[in-house]
Amino acid sequence: MTDDAIRTHALTKRFRTGQVAVDGIDLAVPRGAVYGFLGPNGSGKTTTIRMLLGLVAPTSGRVELLGEPVPQRAAHVLPRVGALVEGPAFQPYLSGRANLARLDAVDASTDPRTARTRAEAALERVGLTAAADKRYRQYSLGMKQRLGLAAALLRPRDLLVLDEPTNGLDPQGTREVRHLVRELADAGTTVLVSSHLLAEIEQVCTHVGIMGRGHLLLQGPRTELTARRAARIAVRTPAASADAAVAELRRLALDDVTADRAVADGTVTVWAAVRDDTGPAPQDVTAALVRADVPVVGLDVRRPSLEDVFVELTGEGFDVAR
Incomplete structure (x- = not known):
C-alpha cells in the first residue's frame, strides 16, 4: 500500500x-x-x-x-x-x-x-x-x-x-x-x-x-x-550611518547587502541575507554594529514565507489573477 x-x-x-x-x-x-x-x-x-x-x-x-x-x-x-x-x-x-x-x-x-x-x-x-x-x-x-x-x-x-x-x-x-x-x-x-x-x-x-x-x-x-530561501536581517539606522552599516554587514560575510532609501523619520533600512546554519546570530550582528559605532534603531529577522517562494518561482505576486 x-x-x-x-x-x-x-x-x-x-x-x-x-x-x-x-x-x-x-x-x-x-x-x-x-x-x-x-x-x-x-x-x-x-x-x-x-x-x-x-x-x-x-x-x-x-x-x-x-x-x-x-x-x-x-x-x-x-x-x-x-x-x-x-x-x-x-x-x-x-x-x-x-x-x-x-x-x-x-x-x-x-x-x-x-x-x-x-x-x-x-x-x-x-x-x-x-x-x-x-x-x-x-x-x-x-x-x-x-x-x-x-x-x-x-x-x-x-x-x-x-x-x-x-x-x-x-x-x-x-x-x-x-x-x-x-x-x-x-x-x-x-x-x-x-x-x-x-x-x-x-x-x-x-x-x-x-x-x-x-x-x-x-x-x-x-x-x-x-528553507529554499535565506532569512533576511533588516537593520534600521540613521541615514548618516547607512554606509557604515553596509560595510559592517559585509565584513561579517553576510550576503546580498543592500540599503533602502531614507524614510520620513530620517532612518534607512539595510538588508542582508543570512543562513541559519552558517550566519551570525541576530544578537551577534547587533553587537558588531554597536562596536563599529553604528547606531541600531531597530533590528528584525524576516523569515522566508511561502509567498516569497512563489514570487521566486514565478516572478509575480501571489494574488495576480489568471
Whole structure:
C-alpha cells in the first residue's frame, strides 16, 4: 500500500476549447499530512480536485485515493473521503439540520439509528447549533460554508478535501476552520486544503503544493520549501550611518547587502541575507554594529514565507489573477 493518501501521475485536463487547465501534474499527499494546495484563482486547483473526486474525467493520467484507483474504485473509496468543493449546495427551504439529515439518509454505510446524533455533532463542530433550524436560504455565505463543512464531517473520514473552506468567513470563523483542520489531522485524518489565501494556509499546513497556470510548480514539506530561501536581517539606522552599516554587514560575510532609501523619520533600512546554519546570530550582528559605532534603531529577522517562494518561482505576486 502506498504511503500517500493522494497520488496522481501525469494528471491532465484539456477542455474542448483547447485550454489546458491541468498539465501533467504528479501530486503526492502523504497520509496524515495537512497539504496546502495553493495557487492564484484560475491556476487549476479546483479542476484538479474535481478530477480527484471523480466529478470530472481527466483527459489523461491516473488518480489514486487512499491506495485505490479513481474512478475505477470510486464507489469503494469515496465513502472514506469527505469533501467541500466550490461552495456547498443545499435545499434552500429546508433547515440546516434537515439538509444534513437528507444527506445522511442517502449514505447506505451509516446506521440510521444514530443519524440525529451524527448531525448534531457535525453542527456543533462547525458552530451552527444555534442556527440549525434556520432555513438554508436565510444563511449568510459564511454560514453556508460552515454547513458544507458539517456535511463533510457527518461521519469519520480518512481523507478530507476542502476547496476554499474559509470563503465568506469572518476572521473568527477562519480561525475556527484552522483549529478544526489541526484537530482532524491530530486524529489521523489526511487533509488537503485548497486556497488562494496563502497566509492563512501557511499557518496550518505541514506540506505544500503550489500551482501556477495548470502546472505544479513545486511540492514538499513546508519547512523544506521555505528553507529554499535565506532569512533576511533588516537593520534600521540613521541615514548618516547607512554606509557604515553596509560595510559592517559585509565584513561579517553576510550576503546580498543592500540599503533602502531614507524614510520620513530620517532612518534607512539595510538588508542582508543570512543562513541559519552558517550566519551570525541576530544578537551577534547587533553587537558588531554597536562596536563599529553604528547606531541600531531597530533590528528584525524576516523569515522566508511561502509567498516569497512563489514570487521566486514565478516572478509575480501571489494574488495576480489568471
